[in-house]
Amino acid sequence: MAAATTSVICAISNIFFSTPDASRRRPATSEAFWVRAVLIALALAFFGLFLLMPLAAVFAEAFKKGWSAYAAGVVDADALSAIKLTLLVAAIAVPLNLVFGVAAAWAIAKFEFRGKQFLITLIDLPFSVSPVISGLIYVLLFGAQGWFGAVLEAHDIRILFAVPGIVLATVFVTFPFVARELIPLMQAQGTDEEEAAVVLGASGWTTFRQVTLPNIKWGLLYGVILCNARAMGEFGAVSVVSGHIRGRTNTMPLQVEILYNEYNFVAAFAVATLLALLALLTLGVKSLIEWHAADGGQQNAFIERGEK
Amino acid sequence: MSISVSNINKRFGSFTALNDVTLEFPSGHLVALLGPSGCGKTTLLRIIAGLEKADSGEVFLEGVNASKLHVREREVGFVFQHYALFRHMTVFDNVAFGLRVKHRDLRLSDAKIRRKVQDLLQLVQLDWLADRYPAQLSGGQRQRIALARALAVEPRVLLLDEPFGALDAKVRKELRRWLRQLHDELHITSIFVTHDQEEALEVADRVVLMDHGKVEQIGTPDEVYDHPASPFVYGFLGSVNLFHGRVDGQELRVGDHALQLEAHDLAHDASAIGYVRPHEVQLLVDDGEVQDGLPAHVLRIVSSGALATVELTRDDGEHVEVTVFRDYLRQLGVQEGDRVRLKPQRIRVFPAESAKLATPQLAAA
16 A cells, blocks of 8 residues: 555656656656556555455444444454454464474475475365365264264264364364465575584474574464464354354354344444454554564675675 | 594485495594585585485494484584574574583583683684674674584584685685684694685695595595596696597607607507696797697687686697796797697596596586
8 A cells, every 4th residue: 555655656746747858768667657557546446445445334334323332232242252252262273273384384394205295285275175165074074974973972072063163173274374484484594504503412492492483483473463363254164163153152253244144233343343453453463574574684684795 | 533434325316426435534634525516525524414314334433433323412513605603693692502502411601601602703703793693794704603603512523514615706715724724723623525626725634536426536635636546636626638649658649749648557559638737738939940749829818917828729629728927928929829839748648438427627628
């Protein structure tokens, strides 16, 4: 957005201040004014129509009947329970995927082994299958008619239509975020520093903690933020395994859907604003991390100065 | 401390990196592993360090079989081509790393670590950079810090993998002289890998020449330069001119001309190639009276500093390079286009078929 605005300003200032002489000296990579204007207008129109307007609509609908109606929608018992469940699921799924993701990225980036490409493809699987299928996998496994259905019933363990099922589906869907973020980063960094640490006598754990982890921390945080956003916002897979039991197995996205289907628009959009705020917060933190990481990168680029 | 390796084999897929390599590295020496890229020199170094595992063969450190020891138990210092400094730590923390990760019982007190790191930074003449980060240092400074870090744990041997490979020419020259001085002070058994023959000849006590996973020759810099054991070594250690001909007693017959040979063990009438360094060819002005040597004409004269390289074409079409002092060239009065005669001062002959495997630098020209 900021970039787009800057280019608009540049474009405008170009019309007013450029002379025919200057236009002849146009840099090789810049386009004619009308091309730039059309492209920028298109981008802004798209941005406004598909991103800004829906976001505004969510807040407008939520506050349509005033602050008290909005507050009532948020503090409703079922809504609160949905918020709690969403936080609980994220609190379990994100740390699990943090560990899985780091382990997978570590294995792929730092070691050579047979079947590595296959493992990378496998990590992408949750991205490539529809979330509904992801949910159905668990129904097939743990449902009453599923592979483990009889065993689970015999021991009175509930996975489907209960919290464990929601957690499992969320873990599956959000698995690639951390690993995907770390693999290219760790591959680019190579194994030199780890080798240096081991030669100096450091144990595997010390090497990871003192050498690897500090080098990947921004990438890791970035992956965790994205993973968390998806864990809280996941609808499809969770919808299949949750059973939509009000106050028990409804996460926030599911709660929004139920309220909406009941024509309870204010309450539906009130809960939706929370998810929208989460998204905005995620974007904010993400930008902050990118800015930080770029800053570190600049420090790294601040090199190759003379010997003296 | 001495290092030896015996019957080391290593393959990467279908590529043979090391083929039955057996070597001795005497205690206190600075040895260069020299060879073109892909000759297996870095792999050998990494196997000695324990960073790579040999398919078969043994590594002995001070006579004790270290093949089964983990890297961190081998007590070697390793210096990487691209420094491998811990980028998020200061110079001080980098050097202190090896001391701080030691087991509690063996670890020095903080004060002692501090003093030791300061001493090491003074040794590499960079104590004023203790608080900087690696990204703020130049390449030469980084490599010196990497060396200080490797020395901090008092390794039994020092292994350097192309330590100056990533530096520019001037810094590289300074740093290798400095490394030589440092080695003369510390006398720690050291092996360094390089593909730069000048670097190996200048810095090392002994040079090990490798090609295609095999050791080609071992010797002092003078030995390997003056008495190359194979066409490969001849070609790799500097420029060389080739004279194709047939052996006739103590002479090499090249066309109608005879060239005097050094002692050799080739059979009479064997097809052979004479190897002559550019500075071992005498230029004679062809005034019609001289009958000695091979006739040729001067193609080009390239001056650099005190020396001049004269590029010539022999009458039979072969290319020859001769290096002489510019003063001498001026005295001779030889200019581009002139006719001269070439008289090799020292010719080493190798059988013609052995040269096919080698890659002498001028052979292709």
